[in-house]
Amino acid sequence: MKVAIDAQLTVGSATGIGEYVSGLIGALQARDVQVTILREPRLDPWRFDRRLLWDQVLLPLSASRSGADLLHCASGTMPVMRRLPSVITVHDVAWLRAQEHARAYARYYFGEFSAGRYERATRVIVDSSFSKEELLACTRVDPSRVDVVHPGVANDYFSIVRSRKNHAFILAVGTIERRKNLEVLIRALSGLDRQVRLVVVGPGTEYEAYCRDLASSLRVADRVDWRGYIPRATLLDLFAHAAVVAVPSLYEGFGYAAAQALCAGAPVIVSDAPSLVEVVAGRAPVLAAGDSSAWTEQLNAIVSNADAAENRARAVRDDAMMRFSWRVAAAQTCEVYQKALAA
Template sequence: MAAPLICIDSRYVRRRPSGIGEVVRALIDHAPALAPDVRFLLLKHPDTQARLSAAPNVTERVVRAAANGPATMWWLARATDLTGVDLFHAPANIQPAGLAMPVVTTIHDVMWLTHPHWAARPGWRGRVDRAFYAHGIRRALRASPRIATVSAATRDAIATIDPRAADRMRITRSGVAPAFHPPAAGVVSPRGERRYVLTVGQAAPYKNHRAALDAFAVAFADRNDVDHVFVQRQGAGAAALLAQAAALGLTGRVQVMTAVGRDELIALYGHALALCHPSLIEGFGNPLAEAMACGCPVVTSDVSAMPEVTGGAALLAGPCDVPAIAAALRRVADEPRLAAMLRERGLRRAAELSWHAFAAANVAIYREVLGR
């Protein structure tokens, strides 16, 4: 009997960083070794020149269609030959139509169904985005024999929207890479002597960066020894944030970085006063795990997946409660014992978030669907 062939859509792994890209990268790093009796076909993005995996049970194929575009949604079987594939893993929220094999879909969050305005672009493009993602997610809820979710929060949200999907859901909690670790003794901060609050994430409404900056202003307007650094890895929101900073009297104390490599990001986490992450919703929230692994105290929201991911290692506040967020930031800055406790708890919590365990949970789903 031939070894089963599992196709993992890996096109989110590319030069442009993204949270889903990190998830897929971790999956393909670990799954082939965890399932040596399985063959894997990885669909890859054209700008990914190097091989995605050196495992002997992996083959790779470039697909030029966008990972979350019309060709993938409706005509993927025409865009690439999937003959012989026994199971397809769609890791980016939408289930492609017309596939002959069973499809496992990873749904990171259901924002496109519950609060699409938090994610959509403005204007007609936003209206297209809303219809597109809602269609693909609802197909997954209806037709995927198994639905993977990266947090219990997303699982519970899906069960509320579509109770019929409850029995088909499995949690595959995200992890954090070993590369994220505290700075070695004596390593100089990338910001020199300046203390700073760090906020990481794309420039989308649900990331709530305006509230993060408002809270920073309330906490530190009277202290010019603290700056606010934003790493907006996927957005063009710098102009809006800098205009907001000017209106708040913070000109020169707010920096927006859009092109940050992993090593620089790790250094920023490791020397930050705190990560301020007041998202309105998260499927998981990679910056939370990354910051904790780097020994960075975390101030985040008390909703969605944030309390689950931080596991008692963060200060929590309502994402729209600017005074509460500001008070938490000020406490971290002014209470060294609290900051040290948050660092210690964060490191312990991050050690529990394993990409190996994440991949193993996905492999268990594959075997369940294949009946092996």
């Protein structure tokens, strides 16, 4: 089987989707699938005009010349014109739900326009059962063409050795946007011991300015460490030392940070967003996304009783490693490819 994979979101500083694409490629190659990696390093995928040029012009040209049997659009967007059977991974439908703060052209392209591409794909992969429900609610995609495949977590999270020292910081990882609900952690921080810090990793949006102002108004600005993009080794070190990984999102298609924390053996708390509940599967505390007092209470319980929290996290680590194995995810993805080729 020869598969061409859109890997443009691995260019530059990769986010969760870039992590997904890189992990999938490596796992497919380990299964001896012939993978052609399609990317153009000279194009910044985070500039809309460059993304559009790649998606709709260069990607279909590259795919048609690749000699592949199948095109996998693993980043959630797909060209209008294509000659090969196609599989698309839809990571979430947030652009169809609520992105009122985004520019109109981005809302249209990543929302309504992309929904039309989902409906024309040979097969559609989603990251969670919740994402499948959302996709079917927001589009006219045929349910029989949709497959749920949980992404894997990179092996280097499995090999993290948790520090025995009590490092009193909360780790939040992900793009700083409204649906990530970082404000609830800042409000919770104001009720915790002043030695406890919040470390925020990920690219910012206009929402970051709001969060910074909130931190200042609550007099915790000196306890919030804004890291932006960081090298992978540094991120792994943070997972090794964080007292707890907090994922308070209002909306997620999956919840990579929660899965990574489980696999790293780090204590984790998530919101009651359905996909996060699905990811932790009863193995971590779940709190109402907007209840900052509940977050304060649970974070304080973990930070003040680190040994018990570590023991609970260690007890579910092996299970998480099996649930979020790239070996399993690649096998399931290959089954989807076979369905697409047989269609």
